[in-house]
Structures are given as C-alpha cells and as structure tokens.
Amino acid sequence: MRNVLNTLRVLEEVASRQPIGVGELARVLDLPKSTVQRALVTLDTAGWIRPAAGEVTRWAITTKALAVGGRAGGDLGMRGTALPIMEDLRRLTGETIHLTIPENGKMVLIERLETDKPVRTSMALGHALPMHASANGKAVLAFAPPEQLRQLLLDDLPHYTDTTITAPEALRAELDLVRAQGFAVNRGEWRSDVGAIAAAVLDAESRPVASLSVNLPIGRLTAESEPVFAAAVRTAAADLGSRLG
Structure with a gap:
C-alpha cells in the first residue's frame, strides 16, 4: 500500500511541477531518491509520464492523464472555474493558493498553485486537513449547519500544536468571528x-461548498500582510461562488 501511495504522490508532484527531476521530487516529497526513482519507472512503464527534453532527465505528464481527467466528474468543473481566480489570487499575494472541499469531516485539497518564492509550504493533492485546525476548515465550519459542528464536538478535538483550538466554547467563539469577518486565519x-x-x-x-486559501510560512503571516491577504481571498471566494451559481 505504501508503494502505491508514494507512486501516486510522485505522479501528483510531476503534474504540478513538470518538468521535474528525481532530486527535486525527493526533496519536495521528503522521500529517498531510490523510492522516487522506482515510482518514476513504474509511472513511465504504465505510460503516465515521459522524459522531457534536455540533457538531464526530467519528467512530464503524458496525455494519458488528460484522458482519465476528461472522464472525471464531480469537482472537475469547480477546479476549472477556480483556476483563473486562483491565478489572480496568487499574483496578488505572491503566495501558494489552495482550493479545498469538505469531505468526510475533513477538508481535502483538490487544486493548488505554488508560489515562486524559494521558502514555501508544500502539500500533495488529495491531502486531508482537520476542520478545527485549518483556515480552510474553520472557514467552512463557520457557515456549515450547526449539526455539523455538534457532530465534530462529540469527540475530543485532536491537539496538533500549542495554538490548536480544542476547547468547544473557544472554537465556537472563533467560528463566530470567522462568520462576522468573512475569513479564517490559521496561525x-x-x-x-x-x-x-x-x-x-x-x-x-449560502451553503459552503469549498474554500480558497493563501498558504505561507508562518514568518510571512504578519500584522501587515494578514489584512491584505484576507481581503484578497475573501473577494476571490465570493467571485468563485458567484461563477459556480
């Protein structure tokens, strides 16, 4: 199972960063080069990737991925509609942009655009984020039916860092603030x-179907940058909601 998951992670990163070599893939995914190389051989043999032009072997996605993607339903339309909005948001903020959807009590990353800055956050497509400990999750929870929050609070909330909100009343107060200001912050x-x-x-x-986020190293989330990013992401999310109808 681990080998399959690693191969899928490699495929996602090639799609996101193509053309890309084994060394950069290993660094981004925090995997041994030997593991990445085996995944690349598997994907190449199956026809999912091909060597890109150049002296150093770098990899790119083949049209097989397009063929499979063309038969996908569900969130494909949302991703296509969101991409130009995400591009504008990335240009305005200079940071990594995520599109996530609520699924099985988590927020699942379905599209991302990376910053050009050398120090960045990195997350694979399909990764699931906790509702109570992510900006994406809090943004959706603030507008979700009350029953969803009650269901979440039936069990103790996992504690991830010193700033994770785990007390029910504190989380309710946080969501009231998110609802009032129209955006959530994860510090x-x-x-x-x-x-x-x-x-x-x-x-x-007015039901939450997704969330857009600006994602960055904590050192770049400052008192000066936060209101600028908040205004930009709030406008982008409203634009996407309007276009989705």
Whole structure:
C-alpha cells in the first residue's frame, strides 16, 4: 500500500511541477531518491509520464492523464472555474493558493498553485486537513449547519500544536468571528511553521461548498500582510461562488 501511495504522490508532484527531476521530487516529497526513482519507472512503464527534453532527465505528464481527467466528474468543473481566480489570487499575494472541499469531516485539497518564492509550504493533492485546525476548515465550519459542528464536538478535538483550538466554547467563539469577518486565519494551529488565510465558497443557498486559501510560512503571516491577504481571498471566494451559481 505504501508503494502505491508514494507512486501516486510522485505522479501528483510531476503534474504540478513538470518538468521535474528525481532530486527535486525527493526533496519536495521528503522521500529517498531510490523510492522516487522506482515510482518514476513504474509511472513511465504504465505510460503516465515521459522524459522531457534536455540533457538531464526530467519528467512530464503524458496525455494519458488528460484522458482519465476528461472522464472525471464531480469537482472537475469547480477546479476549472477556480483556476483563473486562483491565478489572480496568487499574483496578488505572491503566495501558494489552495482550493479545498469538505469531505468526510475533513477538508481535502483538490487544486493548488505554488508560489515562486524559494521558502514555501508544500502539500500533495488529495491531502486531508482537520476542520478545527485549518483556515480552510474553520472557514467552512463557520457557515456549515450547526449539526455539523455538534457532530465534530462529540469527540475530543485532536491537539496538533500549542495554538490548536480544542476547547468547544473557544472554537465556537472563533467560528463566530470567522462568520462576522468573512475569513479564517490559521496561525500555526495544524503545523507550527505554516500559516493560512481562507474564505468559504458559498453556493446560491449560502451553503459552503469549498474554500480558497493563501498558504505561507508562518514568518510571512504578519500584522501587515494578514489584512491584505484576507481581503484578497475573501473577494476571490465570493467571485468563485458567484461563477459556480
């Protein structure tokens, strides 16, 4: 199972960063080069990737990925609609942009655009984020039906860092603030070195169907940058909700 998951992670990173070599893949994924190389051989043999032009072997996605993607349903339309909005948001903020959707009590990353800055956050597509300890999750929870929050609070909330909100009343107060201001902030609540600002994407009936977020190392989430990023992501989320109808 681990080998399969590692191979899928490699495929996702090649798709996101193509063309890319084994060394950079190993660094980004924090995997041994030998593990990455085996995954690349498997994907190449199966026709999912191909060597890109150049003296050093770097890899790119083949049209097989497009063929499979073309048969996908569900969130594909949302991703296509979101991409130009995400591009604008990345240009405005200069940071990594995530599109996540609520699924099985988590927020699942379905699209991302990376910053050009050398120090950045990194997360594979398909990764699940905790609702209570992520900006994306709090943004959605603030507009979710009350029953969803009650269900979440039936069990003790996991504690990830010193800033994770785990007390029920504290989380309720935080969500009231998110609802009032229209965005959520994560100040190292899931990973101590990662910050984010997110806004919920609401459908025509004001139900949260996704969230957009600006993601960055915690050192770049400052008193000066936070309101700028918050205004940008709130506008982007409202735009996406409007386009989705």
